[in-house]
Each structure stands twice: as structure tokens, then as C-alpha cells.
Amino acid sequence: MKKLKRKELESCLQQVDGFEDPKLLLEQYPTRPHIAACMLYTIHNTFDDIENKMVADLGCGCGVLSIGSAMLGAGLCIGFDIDADALEVFNRNAEEFEVANIDMVQCDVCSLPEEMPKMFDTVIMNPPFGTKHNKGDFIPPREFWCSFTKLP
Numbered sequence: 641m642k643k644l645k646r647k648e649l650e651s652c653l654q655q656v657d658g659f660e661d662p663k664l665l666l667e668q669y670p671t672r673p674h675i676a677a678c679m680l681y682t683i684h685n686t687f688d689d690i691e692n693k694m695v696a697d698l699g700c701g702c703g704v705l706s707i708g709s710a711m712l713g714a715g716l717c718i719g720f721d722i723d724a725d726a727l728e729v730f731n732r733n734a735e736e737f738e739v740a741n742i743d744m745v746q747c748d749v750c751s752l753p754e755e756m757p758k759m760f761d762t763v764i765m766n767p768p769f770g771t772k773h774n775k776g777d778f779i780p781p782r783e784f785w786c787s788f789t790k791l792p
Contacts, residue, residue, distance in 0.1 A: 649708060650677035656704045656733050658663050659726060666723055671704045671766045680708040683762065693761035698749045703730035703742075705764050710739040718760075719744040720752070 644652075653673035662668040684690040691713035697706040700719025710719040719742070721727055732785050734742050757763070 646681040696760040698765040
């Protein structure tokens with residue numbers, strides 16, 4: 641596999657289609673190609689946490705982070721999102737990029753089983769920031785995040 645430069649990755653990610661009709665309450669907004677490329681390139685080159693790794697993309701939306709991970713050589717990247725419309729765009733994007741090391745699951749990431757984090761080497765996400773859910777009830781328990789992020 642050819643080693644991509646950050647600018648090459650960013651250029652490729654500019655071709656990823658975004659949300660057709662973003663849902664305000666799900667706080668759907670695109671992860672910009674520059675941000676996605678910088679984030680993934682750092683994870684890949686500084687921490688060696690993408691190539692040949694099992695990667696989970698929580699709240700994957702249209703798949704820009706998943707596709708970028710796949711392009712950087714992830715063993716398998718699985719995107720999780722609650723929105724079927726976003727996953728439909730993700731699927732089209734994955735087909736367009738002809739990446740085989742990618743899959744997607746429609747689910748609420750807050751409802752994933754406790755043993756799920758053990759399946760992945762790396763977890764990526766561009767999370768919602770809670771501006772539309774002022775009660776904060778969409779935030780999973782600390783134990784959930786700790787299990788994914790290996791926090792103490």
C-alpha cells in the first residue's frame with residue numbers, strides 16, 4: 641500500500657459527499673477534510689494506531705473518518721451511526737472510494753454492549769457537542785467512555 645501524505649489524504653477526503661439533509665437534533669455537521677486528514681494522519685503517523693488496526697468510528701455520519709482510516713490501511717474500520725440516511729450516504733461514499741476494509745452499523749452508540757470496546761484497537765469520532773440537547777441525556781456514562789478510551 642502506498643503511503644499517503646497528509647495533503648494527499650486531504651485531497652481525497654474532499655471528494656467524500658456530506659449530509660444531504662442534516663438533522664439539527666442529531667447535530668449533524670460535516671467533518672472538514674482538512675481536520676479529518678490532520679487528525680487521522682496524526683493518529684496514524686505519531687501513534688501508529690490505524691494501519692492494520694481494528695478501528696471504530698462512533699457517530700460516523702457520512703464516513704469521512706472511516707474512509708480516511710481505510711485509506712491509511714486500517715485492518716477494518718466499522719462506522720456506527722444512529723441515522724439511516726447518513727449511513728446511506730456513507731455506503732455510497734465507500735462504494736465510490738472502492739474501500740473493502742470498511743463496514744457500518746446502524747445503532748445508538750450509547751447502547752453498545754460493554755464488551756464492544758475490547759474488539760477495537762482504536763476509536764475515532766467527531767462528537768456532537770450537546771448544543772441541541774441541553775439536558776445532556778445523550779452523553780453515555782463515564783464508564784462507557786473509559787472503556788473505549790482506556791481512561792483510569
